[in-house]
Structures are given as C-alpha cells and as structure tokens.
Amino acid sequence: MIYLDNVAGTKPDARVVEKMLPFYTEHYGNPSAHFYPIGREAFEAMEAARGEVASFINAKAEEIVFTSCGTESNNLAVKGFLKNPKNSGKHIIISEIEHFSVDTTVTKLINDGYQITKLKVDDSGLVNPDDLKKAIRKDTALVSIQHTNPEIGTIQYTDKLGAVCREAGVTFHVDAVAAAGFSELDVKALNCDMLSIASQNFYGPRGAAALYIRDGVKVSGLMDGGHQERGYRSGTENVPAIVGMGEAARIAKAEMGVWVPELVRLQKQLWDGLGGMFDFLHFTGNKDRRRPGHVSFWIEYIEGESLLMWLSLKGFACASGSACSSNILADDEEDLAASYVLTAVGVPSDICAGSLGMSMSKYNTQDDIDNVLKVMPETVQRLCEMSPMYNRK
Amino acid sequence: MAKGPYSDKVMDHFMNPRNMGEISDANGIGEVGNPACGDVMKIFLKINDDQVCEDVKFKTFGCGAAIASSSMATELMIGKKVEELLALTNQAIVDALDGLPPAKIHCSVMAEEAIEEALKNYFKSKGQDPAIVDEMKAKIKKEN
Numbered sequence: 001m002i003y004l005d006n007v008a009g010t011k012p013d014a015r016v017v018e019k020m021l022p023f024y025t026e027h028y029g030n031p032s033a034h035f036y037p038i039g040r041e042a043f044e045a046m047e048a049a050r051g052e053v054a055s056f057i058n059a060k061a062e063e064i065v066f067t068s069c070g071t072e073s074n075n076l077a078v079k080g081f082l083k084n085p086k087n088s089g090k091h092i093i094i095s096e097i098e099h100f101s102v103d104t105t106v107t108k109l110i111n112d113g114y115q116i117t118k119l120k121v122d123d124s125g126l127v128n129p130d131d132l133k134k135a136i137r138k139d140t141a142l143v144s145i146q147h148t149n150p151e152i153g154t155i156q157y158t159d160k161l162g163a164v165c166r167e168a169g170v171t172f173h174v175d176a177v178a179a180a181g182f183s184e185l186d187v188k189a190l191n192c193d194m195l196s197i198a199s200q201n202f203y204g205p206r207g208a209a210a211l212y213i214r215d216g217v218k219v220s221g222l223m224d225g226g227h228q229e230r231g232y233r234s235g236t237e238n239v240p241a242i243v244g245m246g247e248a249a250r251i252a253k254a255e256m257g258v259w260v261p262e263l264v265r266l267q268k269q270l271w272d273g274l275g276g277m278f279d280f281l282h283f284t285g286n287k288d289r290r291r292p293g294h295v296s297f298w299i300e301y302i303e304g305e306s307l308l309m310w311l312s313l314k315g316f317a318c319a320s321g322s323a324c325s326s327n328i329l330a331d332d333e334e335d336l337a338a339s340y341v342l343t344a345v346g347v348p349s350d351i352c353a354g355s356l357g358m359s360m361s362k363y364n365t366q367d368d369i370d371n372v373l374k375v376m377p378e379t380v381q382r383l384c385e386m387s388p389m390y391n392r393k
Numbered sequence: 394m395a396k397g398p399y400s401d402k403v404m405d406h407f408m409n410p411r412n413m414g415e416i417s418d419a420n421g422i423g424e425v426g427n428p429a430c431g432d433v434m435k436i437f438l439k440i441n442d443d444q445v446c447e448d449v450k451f452k453t454f455g456c457g458a459a460i461a462s463s464s465m466a467t468e469l470m471i472g473k474k475v476e477e478l479l480a481l482t483n484q485a486i487v488d489a490l491d492g493l494p495p496a497k498i499h500c501s502v503m504a505e506e507a508i509e510e511a512l513k514n515y516f517k518s519k520g521q522d523p524a525i526v527d528e529m530k531a532k533i534k535k536e537n
C-alpha cells in the first residue's frame with residue numbers, strides 16, 4: 001500500500017519506536033515516584049523529552065505541557081485559558097477553517113455567554129491579517145488560528161497574525177498540529193502565546209502531544225487530580241509515548257532540512273502531473289503557501305468517496321473531504337454535511353463531495369508519485385463513464 | 394485484509410457495477426438528486442408492450458453505497474412487471490446488498506426514487522397521467 005494520508009498521522013520512525021520500548025519493559029515506573037530508580041528514570045526521560053520538544057519549537061522546557069493528542073492541546077489552550085480567572089473578555093476570534101477541536105470547542109462556548117467571530121478566508125484559504133486587526137475588540141479574550149490546514153494544505157501568515165495580536169495585547173493560540181515536522185516552527189518568530197503540536201504528525205507515536213504556553217500566560221488545567229504537569233494536566237503521564245515524542249522532535253529538528261525539500265519536489269511533480277491530466281480537476285488551497293508534500297483537489301463529475309474507494313482498491317491510501325465518507329460510521333445522514341473548509345474556500349457544496357487529499361511523508365518515493373500518476377487517468381475515466389453529469393459537458 | 398465499512402456485496406457491485414450505462418431508445422428515464430450530499434442517480438428503462446422491464450441501465454454520481462444500490466436495483470428490476478418495479482423498496486435493495494451503514498441508507502432511497510421517476514416518465518411518454526405512479530405506490534404501501 002502507498003500511504004498518502006499523512007495528515008491523518010505519519011508512520012513512526014523506527015528510532016522512535018526503539019527508544020520507547022524500554023519504557024514499557026524496564027523503566028515502567030511512575031514518574032511521580034521519585035524515591036526509587038525506575039520512577040526516577042521515567043521522570044528523567046520525560047524531562048529530557050520535554051527539553052527536545054522545547055528546543056524543536058524554540059521554547060523553554062517549562063513552557064511545554066504534555067497532553068494526549070492535538071485535540072486535547074487545543075481544548076486546553078482555549079478552555080483552559082478562558083477558565084483562568086486572570087483572563088477576562090467574552091469575545092473569541094477563530095477562522096472559519098479551524099480543525100473540529102477548535103471550531104466545536106469555541107462554538108459550544110456560545111452557551112457560556114461568549115461571542116465568536118469566525119474570520120473569512122480567501123479562496124486559497126488565507127486569513128487576511130487586516131481582517132484580524134479589524135475584528136479585534138476591547139473584550140477579545142483569545143485569537144486561535146491554525147498554522148496549516150490539514151484538508152487544503154494552506155499555511156497562514158501566522159507571524160503576521162501574531163504581530164497583530166501582540167500589538168492589540170490579545171493572546172494568540174496557534175494550532176500547528178498539521179505543521180510540525182513539515183514547516184519550521186519557532187514560537188518566537190511566530191509571535192504566538194500558545195501552540196499545539198501532536199507527536200503522531202511528525203513520525204512520533206500516537207498518545208503524546210504538547211501545548212506550548214508562553215511564560216506568563218495564565219492557563220488553568222481542565223482535569224483535576226494529582227497535579228501532574230504542574231497542574232496543567234493531572235493524570236499519570238504516558239511516559240513511553242512522551243519519550244517517543246521527544247525523540248521524534250529531536251529527529252525532526254535535525255533532519256527536516258533533508259526531507260522537506262524532497263517533499264516539495266515530489267509535491268510539485270504530483271501537482272503538475274495531475275493538473276496536466278484533466279481540465280476538470282481543480283486544486284484546493286494555496287499553491288505556494290502549502291504544506292510540503294500536500295496536494296488536494298476536487299474533480300467535476302466525480303464523487304470523492306468513489307474515487308477514494310477505487311484508489312484504495314488499487315493500493316493507495318488517501319483522504320477524502322467528501323461529505324459522503326467523512327462520517328460513514330455516523331448514525332444518520334445528518335452528519336454527512338459537506339466539509340465546511342471546502343465551502344469556506346468557495347467550492348460549491350454539491351461539489352465538495354468530490355474532494356480528495358494526498359499528503360506525503362518522508363517515506364514516500366519517486367515511485368509512489370509515478371504510480372499515482374499512472375493509475376489516476378484510468379480511475380477517473382472509469383468514474384466519469386459512470387457519472388450522469390459527464391456527458392453534459 | 395481488515396474489513397471496510399461496506400459488505401462484500403456492496404464492494405462487489407461497486408467494483409463490477411451491473412447494467413451501467415445508458416439506453417438510447419429508453420421509454421422511461423428518471424433522474425433524482427440528493428440535496429444532502431449533492432449526489433445524482435439516473436435510471437433508463439425499456440418497458441415492453443407486456444409492461445415488463447426488458448432492459449435497465451443506470452448512471453450514478455455518488456458514493457460507494459449509491460453506486461452499489463443502483464447496480465443492485467437494476468439486477469432486481471430486469472424481467473419484472475411495472476407493478477413489481479413499484480413494489481421494489483429501498484429496504485429490499487439494502488437487504489440484497491447485505492446491509493448498508495445507517496448513514497448510507499439514504500443512498501438506497503435515491504435508487505427507489507429514481508425508479509419511481511423513470512416510471513412516471515414512462516407513463517407520460519405513453520400519454521398517461523404520471524400521477525398513476527403515486528396512486529399505485531400508495532396502494533402497494535397500504536396492502537403491505
């Protein structure tokens with residue numbers, strides 16, 4: 001199988017897995033148990049991982065809070081920040097293409113008396129920093145705008161958005177889950193106060209993620225208990241996964257310079273190849289500011305799920321932004337709404353059904369891309385023949 | 394291999410759709426769209442003088458379940474009388490496919506509706522009032 005759904009999670013690096021294993025078999029102590037060796041070993045390894053993650057994003061170790069996943073980091077950033085009595089203001093600004101874990105979280109806060117502004121994006125998915133400036137009010141408590149959109153690959157002008165927030169004195173959270181390992185992340189250059197990353201998106205294991213909280217920013221924990229992670233997140237730490245995340249951060253910092261240019265090269269090939277194939281294929285997202293190795297598009301006359309299924313039968317694992325498949329295990333069709341991200345960038349909602357995403361990792365090769373480009377014409381042709389819309393051309 | 398969300402029958406009809414295409418001299422054509430997902434299904438019928446469905450073909454812009462539902466529907470239709478076509482429910486299609494995920498049941502409803510539309514078009518082409526289809530459907534529902 002050729003794996004092209006790396007926004008959904010990458011294959012862990014073998015060095016990461018190797019580094020994790022002893023923390024299941026030997027150093028299985030609880031890091032809160034400081035008075036015997038296996039507890040202390042676990043603690044020290046966790047703190048070393050914290051250092052690696054911090055240095056990966058140019059932060060200090062004490063600014064890193066480990067969580068279990070990107071969703072938890074985003075929840076902690078938004079709700080934990082608003083929960084802290086030091087922070088006031090009842091207005092929150094996000095973009096209209098945030099991940100569910102920000103969008104849903106913020107939308108639910110309306111019930112608690114918060115007002116939400118969802119900034120519009122242009123047809124390539126970009127938020128205009130001037131729009132942000134205009135949207136900030138006296139009572140704006142928090143701005144949360146993602147760095148990279150997983151569905152359409154667009155990379156925001158995060159540093160500029162951050163500068164606007166700094167100037168206005170508003171706290172700025174960045175969901176960088178789809179960016180880590182693919183774009184350089186420097187919390188200082190990005191002018192952010194909080195930043196979420198998840199280990200599984202940069203060749204680390206599932207089950208470990210982090211929230212950067214800039215020194216001085218006040219956030220309250222969402223879980224009560226034994227005061228782990230300095231109270232930001234009570235609960236026994238997932239030491240093996242955290243150790244794995246540290247190793248993944250170390251590797252990414254050292255080796256991104258090698259794999260990113262290669263991903264950019266392969267992406268260009270895939271983009272140009274697909275673009276030249278059909279005049280009824282439309283790319284989504286920004287061509288220049290996009291996640292390395294990420295190509296997303298929709299095809300007229302063809303529905304996304306059928307394309308996804310055919311590609312899967314031919315051995316390619318891709319992502320669909322399709323209404324029809326995104327929530328196939330849902331209880332009813334109400335949950336099959338068209339992707340709000342695609343609607344936001346102006347793709348007609350009856351067509352959003354056709355969207356497909358291919359996102360590469362450092363493990364993808366030239367052969368993989370050649371193969372995709374080889375099977376696409378026959379697959380698309382087959383589905384076109386089946387489509388009642390195709391002949392109307 | 395791990396099983397996906399669809400039954401083997403659905404996958405079979407998705408990969409090898411039966412009766413896909415168009416009938417150039419069809420005497421009943423029905424097209425329906427699903428506003429929820431934007432999908433479209435078109436059915437072409439050839440009904441002979443004995444009111445028997447001699448041939449049927451489909452074209453579908455839709456998900457795997459929609460393609461499999463239309464393909465299965467055509468298999469269940471060939472050789473059937475008009476009343477039998479009207480009695481063909483989406484549930485019968487779902488059963489014949491060994492089930493569909495709950496969120497995908499509406500895709501089979503689209504097939505039932507497309508058949509209905511095609512039959513209305515057939516009666517119209519014969520100079521009859523297409524409303525007869527609704528009456529017949531209502532009668533069948535009552536009887537069951």
Ligand code: FES
Pocket residue numbers: 323324325336427430431432455456457458459497499500503
């Ligand atoms: S036909 Fe649209 S989800 Fe199946």
